[in-house]
Amino acid sequence: MALPALSGSGVQFRRILAHFPQELSLAFAYGSGVFRQTGATPSQSVHNMLDFVFAVDDSVTWHMMNLLKNRSHYSFLKLFGPKHISNIQSCGAGIYYNTLVQCNGRMIKYGVIGTDALIEDLFHWKTLYVAGRLQKPVKILTQNENGKLQAALLSNLKSAVTAAFLMLPESFSEEDLYMQIAGLSYCGDFRMIIGEDRSKVLNIVKPNVPHFQKLYSNILQECPQVVYKHQLGRLEIDKSPEGQFMQLMALPRTLQQKITSFVDPPGKNRDVEEVLLKVAHDPDCGLVVHQGISGIVRSSSLIQSSKTILTAAASGCTGWQADPTGFSDCSANTAKEPCRDITTALLLILHLPYCCYSENTLISLEWQNIIFTYSNFSITGFKKSVTYSMKKMYKMTKGCLRKTS
16 A cells, blocks of 8 residues: 655655644555646645545544644534534545644645544445545555555555446546546535536546555456556456446445446336346446446535534635635645635535435435535635636536426
């Protein structure tokens, strides 16, 4: 799992990590500040925000210790104490982010997730949020000897390969495979509609194929259902109904359930194996898998984006409120993602009651009220971005309403 990253970055990561409580089961860095993306020069990569995820065994205790060391990293939620912060963390994707933090001369963002929640996501793709990030190259900074966590990390990579196989043709290139894998966690992501670079997946994969190879080559060589022509960079897989059924049965539990609920008509209540056998014979098997993944990602990304209003309220918004004309302070790479997430969150609050997603995707009215109660943003500061995004949302909403009318 520990892959090489940008030269000279290891010492800097360790210095940053030293600022935080050390009770971590796993810590990794990811994103464009760690692995270069297409179109970015080395000097640009050096100035990009650094993204981290910390897995902890006891979230309440870790937040309590971090509040003592780094109280300024938190939004107004610090006033409610570590237990309430952990409660917010458990919503949605189970991760709590502190954003736009100055640390050791760099702008960073770090997320905190419970070890048990991470293991569940890796094994079963409950949210595919952190699991999705770990399907792409990351820089492992520290990892303890938790055998279950190590098994879950490997299981997540194998599941990513299996899901990608189901959505690819019989023969394809290695780059095609990595493009499919890198795109899994963006299927259904609401942020890909609002402001995200549509070529993001390509930009991730193109310059990092060697890192993907180090992550997946052993899995591909040991997989009995694929012919891996490493020298040619080509792969061939079994696309027979029998082969696809075996792959469907190996998918994570949550994805199997999503596929079953999508395919099985209401009232029939057939078992998962029966439904998956039917899907294996369907010419659109790959599309069904894609829709199942989208259902998982859509739900977690909606709620996680809404949480940004609470978790970034203090540290991330002082600069935005100072400029009522728009996102001038957010135009830099270091601030782009928090701005997009908060814009998304505002739109969700306004539009979710009218969007016809499944019940488990909708954010409850109680959650919307909490966001409205505690957020003190100046809406005019988001005028330009919200207006642009609302046009897209309006088209989506019309489409949803038309389908249900």
